Amino acid sequence: MSIQSKHFLNTAESLVVDSLEGLCTLNPQLSLDSQNKVVYLSSRDQSKVALICGGGSGHEPAHAGFVGEGILSAAVCGSVFASPNSSQVRRGIDLVENDKGVVIIVKNYTGDVLNFGLAKEQYAALHPTKADRAKFVIVGDDVAVGKTQGKIVGRRGLAGTVLVYKIAGALAQQGASLDEVYDISQWVASRIGTIGVGLEHCHVPGTASSESHLSPSEIEIGMGIHNEPGNRRVSPVPPLSELIPQLLDHLLSTSDPERSFLPFKGKGNGDKVVLLVNNLGGTSELELGAIVKESVKGLKDAGVEVARVLSGTFMTSLNMPGFSLTLLLLPHSSDVNAPDSAKILSLLDAPANAPGWKWSSGQIPSSVTTTTSSATAPAAGGIQSEGEKLVASEPTAFINAVKTACKALIDEEPEITRMDNIAGDGDCGLTLKAGAIAVLKEIEEGRIAGGDVVGSVISVSRVAEEQMGGTSGALYSIFFSALAQGLQANRSPNTNTVDATLWALSVTSALQKLYTYTRARPPSRTLVDPLDALVSKLSSAGAVDFTAAVSAAADAALNTRDLEAKAGRSAYVEGDRLRTERVPDPGAWGVKTILQALLK
Incomplete structure (x- = not known):
């Protein structure tokens, strides 16, 4: 996979300060020393131990996002992935020092340990009477670094450091002594592991784009x-x-x-x-x-x-x-x-008033309670429609046609997905494939059969609703529900066989019902374009000619490549791109694929 190398910024050099200014804008309890990149509580209780942390930027919300009541008093930020220098850290200590003392918490990286440690020692040298009021905690929680490998430098500091901030900060907020805050910091640091x-x-912003380090797999x-x-x-x-x-x-x-x-x-x-x-x-x-x-x-x-x-x-x-x-x-x-x-x-x-701290339940996680619909799946044989069942004129051919259409959709998925990546949101091919797979399963389990056409069509509608979802699923489900209604409303009282004329009448009425739920009308660059072309041809005078109707639908689907998008997913795509790429509407192409496969 490729490395995302584009960023939203003014300049790479100003990004850290710009971000810290944004944080302080978001949180009025904070102040910023922009020269030293120190974020600190503007007003804090001087009778409580202060906590200060920091390190390279690029780990947000750590570190500055945890400055707030109940966690940290200040954070000192370096450039991206680079430790702040000791003078920055000394400024941070000066901003939060008090008679109760300060605990400095850093991740175990050489630059952080050296610069924060140097600042602590310089502070002690400048303020000998307060030398014992500055404590230093190093957190190394990375279990990926083996004991032999990390024998000298120790484990790297990772996200577990945040737990040290939170627990120590909450204890300080309660008025604990410097030693108590330091001791619990050390204890927590000794009991965390991260992978x-x-x-x-x-x-890293400002650096040259690099090749992928890992293969796609x-x-x-x-x-x-x-x-x-x-x-x-x-x-x-x-x-x-x-x-x-x-x-x-x-x-x-x-x-x-x-x-x-x-x-x-x-x-x-x-x-x-x-x-x-x-x-x-x-x-x-x-x-x-x-x-x-x-x-x-x-x-x-x-x-x-x-x-x-x-x-x-x-x-x-x-x-x-x-x-x-x-x-x-x-x-x-x-x-x-x-x-x-x-x-x-x-x-x-304990509550923490800091933007980086996330909500938690404060409770032991319980076993997940899931609910399902009380309705059971239809038994083999399909959904039972009222009255006498309608039978396909050729039951075996009916099932074979449905199977062929499903397999065609599955085979066409990559091409429809390619189209939708240009003309929509990229999911049309997978949505149709999911529906096709589910319909094949309905056939296998006997819920779609040539002996009950209405029940079979209702089963397809249910599959579209439950397995496809989204706009496509809703449109297909409405259409097939309306098709089932049309088959029952237009049936001849003298026969229970579904012939070409009944199919034509029912498809026509189904499209009219679909039009009550969508504003799309041809030419619209949507799936209604091939459906409307199909119905128009079937409704013309003369014998029902499905071959000609499907041909008209296929032409309408292909012609969507030159249409302006007025509805559907493509309406949100910039028009020049559609004209340049000249891809048909993926939804219309799906309808074309189904109809041509059924005709075979």
Whole structure:
């Protein structure tokens, strides 16, 4: 996959300050020292311990997004992926210092540790009477870095750092002493593990565009938040049900000599955790929800009780398409000199007035309660229509025609998708394919049969409604429901056979009913163009000629490539592009595909 290398900015050089000014505009309780890139609480309680953090930018909302009552007092920001210098950090300490003291929390990266550490020592040298009122906490929670590899530098700091901010900040807000805040910071830092995974690396604004690091079928496990490579690649990309257990194994292991960082006691021994699911920047909320579901399931399967779940964007790697999982192992009852588990959770649940902190339930996640429709699926033989069943004039040919149409739609999906990527939102081909697959299943299970044409048409309508969805599903469902009505209303009292004339009358009435729910009229560059051409030809004087009618519909579908979009998905596409590309309307092409296959 390609790396997203385009960005919204004025200049790459001004981006960090522009972003911090936007943050302070959003949150009036904040002030900004723009020269030093320090965001701090404008007015804070001097009787409470201050917390300061920071590091390179590009990890938003970390770090500045967590400045607020109940979390951090200040954040010092460097350029993208670069530590702030010590003078910036000293300015941050000066802005929040007080008689109660300050705790400095940094991720374990060499630049952050050196510059924040230097600033702390310089502060102590300049203020010898306050030297013991500045405490330093380093967080390294990355379990992808083995003990041998990190023997000297230690583990990298990742999203677990945010849990240290929150718990320590909540305790400080309650008026705890400097030592109490420092001690709980150190304890939490010692009990967190994080593992990241990405579909691709990220792009730093202002740098040259780069080639993809991973093939389209690869993911990388153990990636850092500065484009550092992971410890292994996996191909093909596994489903979440397979990926999540692999990630959790890194976090829960007590047998791997390189990665057994947390003192889990094992299945059945009362391990309890806080789970943090973190978006690394480019993962959709839709995907994140599925990740949460699989992560909680995976932990329960491993015998680990999940006391809290937090999910959202906490610490990013710019726009990296990936996520990380963090576990905070809560104290066991047998742990010596450990804080109370209930206390840890209460601090985590405490309100925080900071834009980067995400909503959480403050409760143990419960088993998901799902509901389904009380209606049962129709029995084999199709939906029962009232009165005498209408029978296809050639039942076997009827079924074969429907199968042929479905298979044609499935085969044509790539081309319809290509058209819709230009002329719409890209889903038309897949929507029609899903409907076709579902109709084939209805045939296989006996709910569509030549012996009950009306029931079969109603089944197709139901499939369009339930399996296709969206605008196309609604239009097809209305049309086929109306077609079933037309077959019953126009039937001859002297026969129960559906002949060409009855089909023609019913298709005509079905289109008229469809017109009551859509404003699209030909020429409109929508699926009504081939439908209207079909009906017009069938309604003309003389014998019913389906061959000519289908030919007219196919011509109408092809001609949509030169029409101005007046309705449907293409109405939102810039007109010059449609004229340049000259692709037919994908919905109209789908109708053409169906009709030509039925005619065969």
